[in-house]
Amino acid sequence: MNSHAKMWDLICGSIRDHGCGEVNGPGGTPFEELPDSWVRPICGADRSQFKRVV
Numbered sequence: 001m002n003s004h005a006k007m008w009d010l011i012c013g014s015i016r017d018h019g020c021g022e023v024n025g026p027g028g029t030p031f032e033e034l035p036d037s038w039v040r041p042i043c044g045a046d047r048s049q050f051k052r053v054v
Contacts, residue, residue, distance in 0.1 A: 012043040
């Protein structure tokens with residue numbers, strides 16, 4: 001997967017851009033490098049609830 005790809009959050013509909021920080025993760029962390037236990041603090045979506053934006 002392209003580490004610069006933006007990921008669409010299927011729960012809340014927002015886009016996770018790895019260049020932007022998350023509350024519980026540093027900015028610049030590519031999606032595929034987030035731990036399996038990661039959940040998005042905004043809506044609780046886990047990694048399986050994201051799709052790559054083409």
